[in-house]
Amino acid sequence: MVTSESKRKHFTIHSTKLRWKCMEAKSHNVIARLLLIACLLSTSVFAQLDTAEGKVIEVDYIPTYNDTLVVFKYVKNGEIRTATIIEGDTVRWMVLDEVLLIDKPTFDSDEARRRYFILKRKVMHVYPYAVLAGNRLDSLNLRLDTLSDDDDKDDYIEEYNDFLRERFEPELRKLTRSEGQILCKLIYRETGMSVYDLISDYRSGWTAFWWNVNANWYDISLKQPYLPEEDDEDQLIEQILQRAFQQGLLQERVPFYPPSE
Structure with a gap:
């Protein structure tokens, strides 16, 4: 015989499952929207880069502790170059000349x-x-x-x-x-x-x-x-x-x- 107490517990469990499903659906919906926004922003950014920097040929997303770095390669003047997008700013990679550090001689007398x-x-x-x-x-x-x-x-x-x-x-x-x-x-x-x-x-x-x-x-x-x-x-x-x-x-x-x- 099903008591009112068991019905109440069954209703509570069912309601909890429904809430989790709703929250999970909302979560997936939020993630999907964020991904869509990210894709749109990336498309917009790289569309601009295609004209400002050169033709983008490769994009890589590197997760960090607080954010995500976007590293991409592009072609400009026939040369493959690399840059990183950090907080909306494009930082180009450059190879600097080697710097040799030499200790300054010290004398005790x-x-x-x-x-x-x-x-x-x-x-x-x-x-x-x-x-x-x-x-x-x-x-x-x-x-x-x-x-x-x-x-x-x-x-x-x-x-x-x-x-x-x-x-x-x-x-x-x-x-x-x-x-x-x-x-x-x-x-x-x-x-x-x-x-x-x-x-x-x-x-x-x-x-x-x-x-x-x-x-x-x-x-x-x-x-x-x-x-x-x-x-x-x-x-x-x-x-x-x-x-x-x-x-x-x-x-x-x-x-x-x-x-x-």
């Missing part, structure tokens, strides 16, 4: 400052020689790769060595011992090889051995690498170079052979 500026003067003095060495080595390798006969290669290497000796030896003899060691490091920087290995590869191991013995008499090692990540002096040298490149005091060498990919 006047002596440390003095040593730094002495090192800077020497680096500025010998870096052009390292650039010439690197460029000449690129030219040498470029020429050698066009020769197939070993005798022709040996003759060309000998001519190259004669040229270097006549062109640079008088100037290099004027360098101090410390400048000579810095030059060896910078040649390693520009070629990726120590002076000892360069002589060994392009002359002979025997010649490289005796050159290194003679250099050792002047406290110069032809095997010295350039390791700014590990060596404190090399790190200072690299900072001096980078600052000089930024200030236009020196021009950094760009290797041209083998060609970069």
Whole structure:
């Protein structure tokens, strides 16, 4: 037997379900309207962009915490570009030039400052020689790769060595011992090889051995690498170079052979 109490509970449950369905229908209706408005606004915005920015070719909606970012690609002057719409404002994407941040040198004493500026003067003095060495080595390798006969290669290497000796030896003899060691490091920087290995590869191991013995008499090692990540002096040298490149005091060498990919 159905009591009035059970009828009341059944009516209450039924009424609750109806309210949920109505609320759900309204919710779907609101969402549908919002989506329609969004589509209309987007259509209007991108229709304007088609004339103002260029032809829109791709649109992507990125949900965020408080809003939705609209990222789109468009074609202008034959170039594909990217922009973002943020709160109604169109922000174009631009690739900026790389900016290198260099720590300003600090000194704990006047002596440390003095040593730094002495090192800077020497680096500025010998870096052009390292650039010439690197460029000449690129030219040498470029020429050698066009020769197939070993005798022709040996003759060309000998001519190259004669040229270097006549062109640079008088100037290099004027360098101090410390400048000579810095030059060896910078040649390693520009070629990726120590002076000892360069002589060994392009002359002979025997010649490289005796050159290194003679250099050792002047406290110069032809095997010295350039390791700014590990060596404190090399790190200072690299900072001096980078600052000089930024200030236009020196021009950094760009290797041209083998060609970069």
